[in-house]
Amino acid sequence: MHIPDGLIPVPVALGGYGLTGLFTWYSLRQINRLPNPTVDIPKASLLTAAFFVASSIHVPVPPTSVHFVLNGLLGAVLGYYAFPAIVIGLFFQAVMFAHGGLTTLGVNAAMMGIPALIAASIFRLHIHLRRLPPKRAIAITAFLAGVVGLGLATLIFVGIVITNIPSGFNAATERAAILGLGLAHGPLMVLEGLFTTMLVLFLQRVKPDMMRDSIYPQLPFGKAPASEPRR
Amino acid sequence: MKLALDEHAGLDSPLHRWAAPYKIVGLGLLMLAFASIRDLRLLLPMLSIAGLVYIASRLPARVLLTRLRYPGLFLVSVIVALPLLSGETVLWQWGWLTLRQEGVQAMGLIVGRFLSILTLSVVLLGTTPFVTLVRAFRSLGLPAILADMLLLTYRYLFDLADTLAQMQQAMRLRGFGRRQRPARVKFSLWRTLNRLAALAGTLLVRSYEQSERVYKAMQLRGYGARLGKGRSDRPQGTAFDWWGVVIALISALSLVIAEALLNWQR
Numbered sequence: 001m002h003i004p005d006g007l008i009p010v011p012v013a014l015g016g017y018g019l020t021g022l023f024t025w026y027s028l029r030q031i032n033r034l035p036n037p038t039v040d041i042p043k044a045s046l047l048t049a050a051f052f053v054a055s056s057i058h059v060p061v062p063p064t065s066v067h068f069v070l071n072g073l074l075g076a077v078l079g080y081y082a083f084p085a086i087v088i089g090l091f092f093q094a095v096m097f098a099h100g101g102l103t104t105l106g107v108n109a110a111m112m113g114i115p116a117l118i119a120a121s122i123f124r125l126h127i128h129l130r131r132l133p134p135k136r137a138i139a140i141t142a143f144l145a146g147v148v149g150l151g152l153a154t155l156i157f158v159g160i161v162i163t164n165i166p167s168g169f170n171a172a173t174e175r176a177a178i179l180g181l182g183l184a185h186g187p188l189m190v191l192e193g194l195f196t197t198m199l200v201l202f203l204q205r206v207k208p209d210m211m212r213d214s215i216y217p218q219l220p221f222g223k224a225p226a227s228e229p230r231r
Numbered sequence: 232m233k234l235a236l237d238e239h240a241g242l243d244s245p246l247h248r249w250a251a252p253y254k255i256v257g258l259g260l261l262m263l264a265f266a267s268i269r270d271l272r273l274l275l276p277m278l279s280i281a282g283l284v285y286i287a288s289r290l291p292a293r294v295l296l297t298r299l300r301y302p303g304l305f306l307v308s309v310i311v312a313l314p315l316l317s318g319e320t321v322l323w324q325w326g327w328l329t330l331r332q333e334g335v336q337a338m339g340l341i342v343g344r345f346l347s348i349l350t351l352s353v354v355l356l357g358t359t360p361f362v363t364l365v366r367a368f369r370s371l372g373l374p375a376i377l378a379d380m381l382l383l384t385y386r387y388l389f390d391l392a393d394t395l396a397q398m399q400q401a402m403r404l405r406g407f408g409r410r411q412r413p414a415r416v417k418f419s420l421w422r423t424l425n426r427l428a429a430l431a432g433t434l435l436v437r438s439y440e441q442s443e444r445v446y447k448a449m450q451l452r453g454y455g456a457r458l459g460k461g462r463s464d465r466p467q468g469t470a471f472d473w474w475g476v477v478i479a480l481i482s483a484l485s486l487v488i489a490e491a492l493l494n495w496q497r
Contacts, residue, residue, distance in 0.1 A: 006344025045383030198428030
C-alpha cells in the first residue's frame, strides 16, 4: 500500500513533504529534549531495520498470502522515533523495491506515520483500563492499535487515490472500487490487529524493556524513570 | 534480500563524477518536472531525457530491470483497470471487455512518469556511494539524527535480512509450513500467526539486544560527543557540477513550460 511515483500531482507531493517535514521536526525536537539524545539512535535504527525486514514476512491466507504493515506496533515500541523510522523505512522501500517513490516519499510517510503516532497513543491507553487484568488490557489496546494503524493508513490511501486518479470512472465503478477496497482491507485489518497483539504479548513476555514507554505512562516516550538506570 | 544500492558506484561516468549534493538537486528538479507532466505529447521527450541520463550513467541495464521487478501490485492494477474502466471512447470491444481511449492515455501517462522517475532514482542511488549520498543530504540540511539513523539502518538491514532468512529456514526444517490434517485446518491460521509473531518478535528482540552492544561500541569510539554540534560539510562545487545543475534546470523548465503551453492551447 504505497503511492507510486507518477500518480499524484506535484502540489500534493510537495504538500506531503511539508507535512512529513513538520512531523519529523516535531519528533526530532522531542528527541533532542532528552538528556542524551544519542542513546536511543542505535536502538531506533536497528529496530527500523528489523521492522523493515519483519514486514516482509508473508502469512499464507489461501489462495494468496499477505504481509503486515506493523505501523501501529512501530509507534508503540519506538515512540517519537517512530516517524523518522517510517521515513527511513519508506526511503529504503522506494529505492530498493520501487514500492512508493522518491517524489511520493512525503505523502507515503505522512500516510503511514500519522496513523502510527495515533496507534501508539491508543496502545498507551491500556494503562487506564484498570478494571481489566493487565494482559487483557494490553491485548485489547494492541489489537486496536494494529487495526487503527492499518485502517487509518488505508483510508488516507484511498482518499488520495480517489482524488488524484484520472476521473474517467463512472460513479458506479468508483463506488464498487471503494467498496471492494474496504471489503478486502477489513479482514486484513483484523489480521494486522491479531498479529500486533501476538507480537506485543510476545515482547511483553520475553523482553519487557522494549515496551518500557507503556509501562511508565507518566513519562514522555523514550524517557526512563529517574529512579532507574537508563537502558 | 541482496540489493546493495551502491554496487556500481565505483564506475566512471559523468554522472559518477557529478558531486552528490549537485546531483541530488539536479535530478530532484528533473523528477519534479516529470511528475508534473499531464500531456501525452510530452511522454516521449520525458522518457528520452530519462533514457539519456541512464545511458550517460553507464549503469548496466540489469540494474534498472532488477528494480522494475518489484513495483507494487497497485501499479499493476492501475495498468489493468484504467484502460478497461476509465473513459467513454471505446477503442475495442469483445463481449463485456471494453478498451477505452481515455483510460489507455491515463495509464500511459502514469506508467511513463513512473518509469522516468524510477530511472532517475536508480541513477541517483546507483552512481553515488551510500555514505557520500548521506553526507550530501546532510550538507543540504538533513538533521544529524536522521543521517545517523539512515546509515545505521542501512548497515544492519542486510544482517537482519540474513538472520530472518536463517530463522525461517530453521522453522521449515522443524516442519513449519507443512500441510495440516483436515481436523486441524481451522486452527492453522491462528497457529501460523502465533508462530510468525514469535518469529518477528525474536527478530526484534535480537536487534534490540544487538543495538545495546552497538551503542556501547560506538560510545567507546566517541559517538555522541558532537552530535548536532559539528558543522555539516558545505558543498564545494566545480564548474562541471554547476553545469550539471544548469542543464538539469533547463531540461526541467523546458518540460514545465511546454506542459503549460500545451495546457493553454487546449
